[in-house]
Amino acid sequence: MAEFDKLVEALKAAGEVTRLRLLALLADGELSVKDITDILAQSQPRVSRHLKLLAEAGLVVRNAEGAWAYYRIADSGSRGELVASILQQLPKEDAVLVADHHALEKVKLAHQSKANKYFAQVAQSWDKLRKLHVPESAVEAAILKYVGPKRINNLLDMGTGTGRMLELLSDVYVHGTGIDFSREMIGVARAKLAAAGISHAQIRLGDISEDEAKDGSGALDASDALANLVILHQVLHYFDDPGRVLSNASARLADGGRILVVDFAPHDLEFLRERDAHRRLGLSEQQMQMWGQFCGLKIDHFEQITNQHSNETTDKSLVVCLWVLTKSKGT
Template sequence: MADLAELVGVLKAAGEGTRVRLLALLADGDHSVKDLTEILKQSQPRVSRHLKLLADAGLVRRNAEGAWAYYGLAQQGDGADLAQWLIARLDAKDADRRRDIERQAAVRAQQQALATQYFDTVASSWDLLKTLQVPEEAVEAAVVAALGGRKVNTLIDLGTGTGRMLEVLAGSYTRGVGLDSSREMLAVARARLAASAIGHAQVRLGDIGGLDLSVGLADVIVIHQVLHYFDDPGRMLAQARRLLQPGGDMVIVDFAPHELEFLRSEHAHRRLGLSQAQMSGWAAAAGLSVQAVQEFPSENTERGLTVCLWRLSDTTRTE
């Protein structure tokens, strides 16, 4: 519980019209300062000042991405509880609220158009998976099943790309965080999450090869089609292990060993698949153990790829 002075500070931060409108907008997903100035039709310094007060009081969180910053509702603490209480009591028919919703939809439509434009330029990477007949639907179903039907508190998706795993697993976590080093991909992911009304997930700019522990610890970490882009997947796995709660799980999806050299020369793959022995060795070195393995072979025996799913667990787990 907060002491009196802290609680009064939180109430003062929330007790202003524009700041309540900001909380309502952020309840629908992350926004940059630029987004919020367009929606509220207020100056950037004014909006930034309101956001700082809300952040200092623990009502919202700030995630810096270079010269930009994205804001979202706080997930924990007295500020988070108060924000949810206020938002639940807002009248959706209020004139300011209706205008904010309309402008928010327009901003998101513009973002979706930009994301689609970018996606069109990199569509060959996804079209490639179709030509190799990767069984995506079966793999996604297996990723969901790997969590055993439970709902975890925090799930982190490393190399989130388009945010597809956050979307697929949306019912399996209370808080989802996707990290990726590509601003363009993050724009696609944000548009995708907004279109699916997934407000309990956020994406952030981050180097997954040198992870920042400030992102917090996860009950489950997902690494989907990422490790083959690294010369040393074992090092990447050890980095990811630092973000895992004691007794937590990792779900890893990647290609089995193959001989399609053009993936290295034309599509930036550094490793031509990962073997079971390699994964077991990397996992052991990182303090993890392989609990289950599934293989999903392609029907294309000449040019297809086999996809593997590994579920790893922290070796300190106590049953």
């Protein structure tokens, strides 16, 4: 198809009420078809048909993950520019778009409350549970090896849970901050750090998916010192849009600093969504690169952590990966 015809197709794809609403919704971040269906209150086949048309026109990108599919808006190339200019023209105060936005917030809150309930239940036993899923000693050895013994001024542990990373790296950082939205988790973290005599780390309650607060309120406080090392250890798979959390991590990163992400490689253990409140079935290298690029980060280091001392309790179909991201030049 000639470029001209392709452009006509793309404009036709965007030029329809539901599809424009879809673009407006996806401008806020990646969403699963299931959530989009709930937000628009339209049937799943209907929503899927609209999404397929947008994807064929290159205006959105599909990512299949187990029984779910996620969509995001095209953010690069000529279609990325076209989507950006369409989004710019959208009247933000339009009643339908405002209602969609409210419905989206409601869906996000429901997910958050489900995750919060799950972590409230497991807070006391989390340190034991973590070991059941993954070869913890191999993962921690890889983290210690990568971080190295050189002193780090400020460490930020996003989704700190019971504060294990702050404990593991306590000899390395001068000042540590852990943030988590579960009161139960941070209760355990505070008690544990106090018992271990770690007084150079503080734990804060907060939502790491929220944008940085310029006024000093919120979890990611713009007035805090920037971090030399940001850790996201087994956290990103709890988010529909891990790119948003990564972007928040990037905003808190000092020049020359590193972001260490430890998470699962793509897997097909669908039951973890229901049982353990996972949203994403692991993260691929390609996705990490794409989310990183979007917020000015590049992957400096990647490794799969193999479990040489595998024991019977860890799940063999879960592979843990370690990514190190730094700011790309010129950002």
